[in-house]
Amino acid sequence: MTTWKSKAVHPLWTGPVPVPGGSRQSPINIRARDSVYDPxxxxxxxxxxxxxxxxVWNTGYLCQVEFDSATEGSGISGGPLENHYRLKQFHFHWGAVNEWGSEHTVDDHVYPAELHLVHWNAVKYQSYQEAVTGENGLAVIGVFLKLGAPHRALQRVVDALPDIRHKDSRAALGPFDPCRLLxxxxxxWTYAGSLTTPPLAESVTWIIQRQPIEVAPSQVTCVAGLVGDVPLVRQFP
Incomplete structure (x- = not known):
C-alpha cells in the first residue's frame, strides 16, 4: 500500500496556507511491492x-531554474499523460543533513535530495498560473539524488549559486538541457497527487523515476547551503 507522509509547513512560506484536507496530498511513501504494473x-x-x-534564482526557500514556458514542443508527453505538458521550471528539495532530504520516500528509504521538473498542460490551459489549480494541470517528474561521484550537468547549476546568495537574486545559466539530469x-512510478508547496492543489500527475542519479556530497551541500491512498502504478514490468 502507498502511504501518505505528513506535510510540514515551511517557515518561509508567506500568506495563508491551505489546510491539506484532500485525499490526494503529496508527497507519499512508495511501497514498491504494492505498486501495480500497468502494461x-x-x-x-x-x-x-x-x-x-x-x-537560476533564489526563491528564498528553493534553488529554482526557470524556462520560457511559451516554447512549444519543449516538455513531456506520453506515459500517463493525455496531453503535452510544457516545461516551466525545475528545483531541488534537500534536508539539513545529506542523509535526509527527499520529499518522496521508497519503502521508507529517504534520499539526500530530490529534483522536481515541473510542467503544465498547455493543451488544456492558457497559462501556467491557470494550470496550477486546474484538473490535470501539472505534471512533475521526480528524481532522487544519491551520494557518489560528481554529476557533470548538476555542476553547471552549482557553479551559478555564488551569484544568487540573496533572496530573489537571479543569474543567467545559458542553454541547458534538463534531460542531462534524468x-x-x-x-x-506514477500517481495522481498534489503540489507539495502552497497552494497544495491536487492538480499534479507525479512521475517518479525509479533510478536515482548520483551526485557528489559537495554538490548537495552547495545547493542546501543556499537556502487517503490513490492508485500508484508503475511503467516497468
Missing part, C-alpha cells in the same frame, strides 16, 4: 529546448 503505460516522451532556459533508466 498500457508507455515510456515517457521527453524533449527539451536547451535555449528556453532563462535563469537517469539512464527511465522506469517510473
Amino acid at each position: 498500457r503505460l508507455k515510456p515517457l516522451q521527453v524533449a527539451y529546448d536547451a535555449a528556453s532556459c532563462m535563469f 537517469p539512464a533508466c527511465r522506469d517510473y
Whole structure:
C-alpha cells in the first residue's frame, strides 16, 4: 500500500496556507511491492529546448531554474499523460543533513535530495498560473539524488549559486538541457497527487523515476547551503 507522509509547513512560506484536507496530498511513501504494473503505460516522451532556459534564482526557500514556458514542443508527453505538458521550471528539495532530504520516500528509504521538473498542460490551459489549480494541470517528474561521484550537468547549476546568495537574486545559466539530469533508466512510478508547496492543489500527475542519479556530497551541500491512498502504478514490468 502507498502511504501518505505528513506535510510540514515551511517557515518561509508567506500568506495563508491551505489546510491539506484532500485525499490526494503529496508527497507519499512508495511501497514498491504494492505498486501495480500497468502494461498500457508507455515510456515517457521527453524533449527539451536547451535555449528556453532563462535563469537560476533564489526563491528564498528553493534553488529554482526557470524556462520560457511559451516554447512549444519543449516538455513531456506520453506515459500517463493525455496531453503535452510544457516545461516551466525545475528545483531541488534537500534536508539539513545529506542523509535526509527527499520529499518522496521508497519503502521508507529517504534520499539526500530530490529534483522536481515541473510542467503544465498547455493543451488544456492558457497559462501556467491557470494550470496550477486546474484538473490535470501539472505534471512533475521526480528524481532522487544519491551520494557518489560528481554529476557533470548538476555542476553547471552549482557553479551559478555564488551569484544568487540573496533572496530573489537571479543569474543567467545559458542553454541547458534538463534531460542531462534524468537517469539512464527511465522506469517510473506514477500517481495522481498534489503540489507539495502552497497552494497544495491536487492538480499534479507525479512521475517518479525509479533510478536515482548520483551526485557528489559537495554538490548537495552547495545547493542546501543556499537556502487517503490513490492508485500508484508503475511503467516497468
